[in-house]
Amino acid sequence: MDQITFPNQNQQPMAAAPEARLHFLDYWRVIRIRKAIIITVFLITAIIATAVTFILPESYVSTCKLKIENEVADAGFGSSPTPAQTMYDPYFIQTTFEIINSQLVLSNVIATLNLNVEWGKKFFNGETLKTTETMEILKGRMALSPVKNTKLIQISVYSDDKNECARIANAVAEAYKNYRFDTRARYQGSGLKVLQEMYLAESNQIELAQKNIEELRDKLGIHDEVSVSSPTPTIDSDMMKKYHDEMLEGERSFKDQQMQFEQLTAIGNTNAPMLRDVLPTIVSDGALSDLLSQYREAQRSLTSKRVDYGTNNIEVQRVEKLIAQLDQQITERVGGTMKGLETQVSAKKASLDLLKQNVEDAKVMDKLNAVKYQPYYDEKLKKEDLKRTHELTNAKILAESLDTKIPRTQMVQVTDPAEPAKTPIKPNKTLNIVLGLIFGLIMGIGLAFFIEYLDTSVKTIDDVERTFNAPVLGVIPQNIGYLISDGSESKHAEAYRVLRTNLLFSRREEKFNTIVVVSAGAGEGKSTTTINLATVFAQAGNRVLIVDSDLRRPTLHKIFKVSNNLGLTNYLLKQNTIAEVVQTTPLATLDFMASGKLPNSSMGILGSSQMKEMINELKQRYDFIFFDSPPILGVSDASILASEVDMVMQVIQYRRYPQLMTIRAKQMIEKVGGNFVGMVLNNINMSQDEGYYYYSGYYHDYYYSRSPAEQEAEAKGLPAADKKDGGDTETTTKQKR
Numbered sequence: 001m002d003q004i005t006f007p008n009q010n011q012q013p014m015a016a017a018p019e020a021r022l023h024f025l026d027y028w029r030v031i032r033i034r035k036a037i038i039i040t041v042f043l044i045t046a047i048i049a050t051a052v053t054f055i056l057p058e059s060y061v062s063t064c065k066l067k068i069e070n071e072v073a074d075a076g077f078g079s080s081p082t083p084a085q086t087m088y089d090p091y092f093i094q095t096t097f098e099i100i101n102s103q104l105v106l107s108n109v110i111a112t113l114n115l116n117v118e119w120g121k122k123f124f125n126g127e128t129l130k131t132t133e134t135m136e137i138l139k140g141r142m143a144l145s146p147v148k149n150t151k152l153i154q155i156s157v158y159s160d161d162k163n164e165c166a167r168i169a170n171a172v173a174e175a176y177k178n179y180r181f182d183t184r185a186r187y188q189g190s191g192l193k194v195l196q197e198m199y200l201a202e203s204n205q206i207e208l209a210q211k212n213i214e215e216l217r218d219k220l221g222i223h224d225e226v227s228v229s230s231p232t233p234t235i236d237s238d239m240m241k242k243y244h245d246e247m248l249e250g251e252r253s254f255k256d257q258q259m260q261f262e263q264l265t266a267i268g269n270t271n272a273p274m275l276r277d278v279l280p281t282i283v284s285d286g287a288l289s290d291l292l293s294q295y296r297e298a299q300r301s302l303t304s305k306r307v308d309y310g311t312n313n314i315e316v317q318r319v320e321k322l323i324a325q326l327d328q329q330i331t332e333r334v335g336g337t338m339k340g341l342e343t344q345v346s347a348k349k350a351s352l353d354l355l356k357q358n359v360e361d362a363k364v365m366d367k368l369n370a371v372k373y374q375p376y377y378d379e380k381l382k383k384e385d386l387k388r389t390h391e392l393t394n395a396k397i398l399a400e401s402l403d404t405k406i407p408r409t410q411m412v413q414v415t416d417p418a419e420p421a422k423t424p425i426k427p428n429k430t431l432n433i434v435l436g437l438i439f440g441l442i443m444g445i446g447l448a449f450f451i452e453y454l455d456t457s458v459k460t461i462d463d464v465e466r467t468f469n470a471p472v473l474g475v476i477p478q479n480i481g482y483l484i485s486d487g488s489e490s491k492h493a494e495a496y497r498v499l500r501t502n503l504l505f506s507r508r509e510e511k512f513n514t515i516v517v518v519s520a521g522a523g524e525g526k527s528t529t530t531i532n533l534a535t536v537f538a539q540a541g542n543r544v545l546i547v548d549s550d551l552r553r554p555t556l557h558k559i560f561k562v563s564n565n566l567g568l569t570n571y572l573l574k575q576n577t578i579a580e581v582v583q584t585t586p587l588a589t590l591d592f593m594a595s596g597k598l599p600n601s602s603m604g605i606l607g608s609s610q611m612k613e614m615i616n617e618l619k620q621r622y623d624f625i626f627f628d629s630p631p632i633l634g635v636s637d638a639s640i641l642a643s644e645v646d647m648v649m650q651v652i653q654y655r656r657y658p659q660l661m662t663i664r665a666k667q668m669i670e671k672v673g674g675n676f677v678g679m680v681l682n683n684i685n686m687s688q689d690e691g692y693y694y695y696s697g698y699y700h701d702y703y704y705s706r707s708p709a710e711q712e713a714e715a716k717g718l719p720a721a722d723k724k725d726g727g728d729t730e731t732t733t734k735q736k737r
Contacts, residue, residue: 033655034448041444042437049436058424060162064155064169065147065416066176068096096153097144100176106135108175113167141165142172152415162420169418177412184411192400195393202390209383216376243359250352257348261341268338276330279337288333295326470666473506473649473678474499480528482559483535484587496536499680503533503649506677512646514615516549516627518638520665524653525682527555530628538590542623545582547593549606549641550630554595560585567596572610578617591622607640615644632665642674650676654683 031038070092099105110116110131119137120128129137143156155172159165216222260282268275280289302319309316476499480492503515517533519526530546538544547568548556557564562583570576571593583592598605605611618625627645632638642648648669652662669676 030449031445034451037448037451038441038444041447042440045440045443046433046437049440050433053427053429053432053436056427057160059158059160059426060165060421061156061158061425062162062166062169062418062421063157063416064173064414064418066153066155066173067151067413067415068092068153069151069411093146093153096176099179100144100155100172101139101142103131103135105172105175105179106138107131108178109168109171110134110138112171112175115168138168142168155418157418158425162422162424166418166420170414173412173414173417177414180411192397195397195400199390199393199397202386202393206383206386206390209379209386212379213376213383216379220373220376222373222376240359243355247352247355247359250348250355254345254348254352257341257345261338261345264338264341268334272331272334276334279334283337283341285333285337288330288337291326291330291333295323295330298323298326470650470676471502471506471678472681473502474680475684476525476529476680476682478683480525480532482528483532483539484560484585484590493532493536496532499529499533500536500540503647503677507647508675511619512675513619513623514625514627514645515647515649516629516638516641516645517649517651518629518632518642518665518669519651519653520633520661521631521653524631524651526651527559527628529651529680529682530626531556531559534590534624534626535587537624538587541589543589543621545591545593545618545622545625547618547625547627548595549627549637551595551598551606551637552630552635556592556628557594560592562592562594564594564596567594569596569598569605571596571614572605572608574610578614578621604636604640606637606644612644632668633661639668639672639674642669643672646675647677648674649678649680651680651682654681 115134115138116129116131119134120126123137141158143158145154145156146152147154155169157165157169157172159168264275264279264282267278276288276292279285280292298319302316302323305313305316305319474495476495477492480495481490483490483493483496486493517526517530527550534544534546546556548554549568550556551569554564554567557567560583566576566581568581571578571581581593581596583594585592615625625645627641629638629641632642650662650665650669666676
């Protein structure tokens with residue numbers, strides 16, 4: 001809520017109070033205050049729920065449990081598969097539900113139980129129903145549900161007759177079972193007929209295939225009856241493997257010899273003497289080895305003789321001639337050996353090429369034969385396939401023929417037949433009553449908080465300080481009596497003492513001693529507050545006067561039990577003096593001035609100069625003067641008094657009038673220039689609003705635990721007397737304001 005502030009000519013505006021936040025105790029306070037509404041709504045709802053529960057007709061339910069298996073292909077090839085061998089269909093359960101709810105099943109149930117007539121008598125005054133109408137009623141009373149992770153389903157039927165719902169549930173299960181049996185029988189008959197037709201067609205195809213085979217065999221001149229798929233090849237797998245191994249070995253040997261020859265040729269082209277030395281190590285040639293040995297020996301001999309005889313010696317020349325002959329022979333021998341190696345390489349390559357060519361020729365021949373004779377062998381394969389299929393079809397016919405005679409696995413099996421229920425399922429009396437109680441409690445609490453939300457009256461001190469921007473001088477409990485008769489020992493006197501203290505501290509000057517107590521509307525407790533506050537001042541030793549300035553509806557003289565013949569109006573009309581209109585009370589320090597009779601010609605008398613003179617004179621005679629006024633929103637008298645006295649105090653009735661009304665009253669006080677000092681929150685229920693306990697109850701418990709003498713001394717602001725108790729001395733001193 002936004003902060004609302006009002007201009008005040010005589011006092012400084014208070015600081016904006018922080019936004020209030022609801023505490024758990026605030027919710028509990030609302031519940032306690034509105035407990036009558038909550039209890040009333042709770043009881044009404046509970047009674048209605050209980051009554052409706054016992055009025056509602058009883059309803060029973062019976063459940064039949066079925067085990068269902070998926071369909072199998074009865075006319076397939078091979079032996080008939082069992083249901084366990086078939087793949088689970090995730091849509092099978094839902095399909096089953098739709099079939100059970102279909103006309104194929106329910107119409108048989110209606111016919112078996114004669115429901116058109118029975119329900120016509122029961123619900124439509126004997127008028128026979130149509131099957132479609134009865135079917136809709138039956139669907140509304142039937143519920144289908146699967147048993148989780150099983151092949152079981154439940155058929156539940158609701159009715160006000162426990163025997164009827166059991167009969168219907170069992171009839172629905174039996175009708176679905178018959179539907180599945182009849183459907184299977186039709187499929188078996190049609191499947192067997194199809195198989196027999198297939199068998200006859202396959203026999204004709206086999207005969208035709210055999211005729212084609214004989215014609216092709218004569219045409220192609222085939223005598224091979226061993227192989228069925230293809231003619232016998234020229235090179236079988238063993239021969240092909242042998243040839244393959246020979247080709248690998250020939251290629252390896254050829255590549256080794258070719259590489260050796262190429263290496264030797266390269267050496268001979270670059271370094272012929274080196275070839276002479278290398279060739280004997282690669283090719284076994286004894287003659288070449290002997291020539292090389294003789295050549296080396298002649299070389300050594302030539303070297304020796306040249307040293308001994310010189311170069312022109314005949315022995316030297318003979319050795320040189322021998323070396324030349326040996327060199328020629330070695331060269332010729334090396335060339336012959338290389339030619340031989342070349343010839344071997346060429347022969348190896350020719351042999352390998354011949355082997356490859358033979359293999360390729362055999363393959364080509366086999367391919368030509370395969371193409372030529374393939375129609376014959378294709379026809380033989382076709383015949384063999386037809387014979388196998390023919391045998392399977394014949395076996396299936398025999399199996400299906402036996403299936404019609406041998407009991408098969410049941411596709412639908414009733415595992416738990418429905419039985420009449422022992423107790424009704426609806427209404428659930430305990431649940432309905434409990435829900436009614438809970439709903440009633442929720443409704444009551446909700447209504448209480450809704451009314452609290454709509455209630456804009458003053459509820460807490462925070463409401464006053466936040467909404468009106470005004471201090472709270474006192475909090476007055478409920479059921480307050482008059483302190484002038486109850487005495488200072490009254491349990492509620494301390495609330496007014498707190499109010500007196502706060503009021504004294506709120507006045508800006510010591511000379512301010514005239515106070516008017518106002519309220520926005522009637523019945524807010526301003527008269528009681530005026531009397532009790534004045535009594536507390538008087539009990540504290542102050543000389544106090546109460547003036548009943550509510551000229552239109554005076555009530556204070558009745559409380560003091562005095563006459564209203566003389567009073568304020570008599571003085572203002574100059575008919576009597578102050579001494580003549582002031583009356584005494586049982587309290588010596590408290591005087592009272594009644595309102596007096598109000599003539600019709602004296603309207604506005606409170607705003608006269610005589611009134612101001614009287615106030616000034618009373619200020620001299622009394623310590624404090626209290627004026628009781630009419631409601632400020634009703635007449636102008638309260639506004640006039642507010643402008644003439646020193647201080648104005650407003651009483652707010654707890655939870656009585658809207659806040660806007662109180663705001664308007666405060667604005668009127670400020671507009672006439674009244675010195676507004678604060679508000680009094682009146683008629684608080686301390687038992688419901690624990691938050692106010694600390695404003696009154698706590699101090700009451702503390703204060704009235706003391707002796708009467710201490711209470712009286714403290715009420716007058718005097719030091720308490722010393723008191724001995726068991727040898728201990730306790731001195732209690734209360735500081736006087």
